Amino acid sequence: MNDEAHFSAEQSRARAAPRLPLADGDTRRPGSDSRTSCPRSQQAFGLITIAKRRDFLAANSAKRIATKGFVLLVRDRNDGDAVKRLGITITKKIGGAVVRNRLKRRFRALARDVLSERGKAGADYILIGRAGGVERDFAKLREDLLTAMGRVDR
Secondary structure, X not given: OOHHHHOOOOOOOOOOOOOOOOOOOOOOOOOOOOXXXXXXXXXXXXXXXXXXXXXXXXHHOOEEEEOOOEEEEEEEOOOOOOOEXXXXXXXXXXXXXXXXXXXXXXXXXXXXXXXXHHOOOXXXXXXXXXXXXXXXXXXXXXXXXXXHHHHHHO
């Protein structure tokens, strides 16, 4: 005797909704975000981040000023674009990811504070982190950057 003939093909109760959204998108949420996109914090201060290796290499042959917390490279692009660009480089010799990220945050804040108002339009600024930059007081880093920028202008 075949037992399969006696089972019902109907579902006995409704199933709960799946925990994961459907493959074609979640229908409970709107498809687009109605908020306008805001500029990144660097762009709001007139600074654009340098991401391409060739730009870092081009700045490497430019003016170089060493301080206790960083090395500043300044390159005038002469391309007619008035945007100031910022690049930050910190090697693994400085420390682990936490230390490097902390130093990057300090350099970004320093650039927003100093370069946005005193930087030369159409120039690339590269900050290369040094081991002393992590422990150095922010006010001293600011003084170092102002001094280095004054030496570049000479």
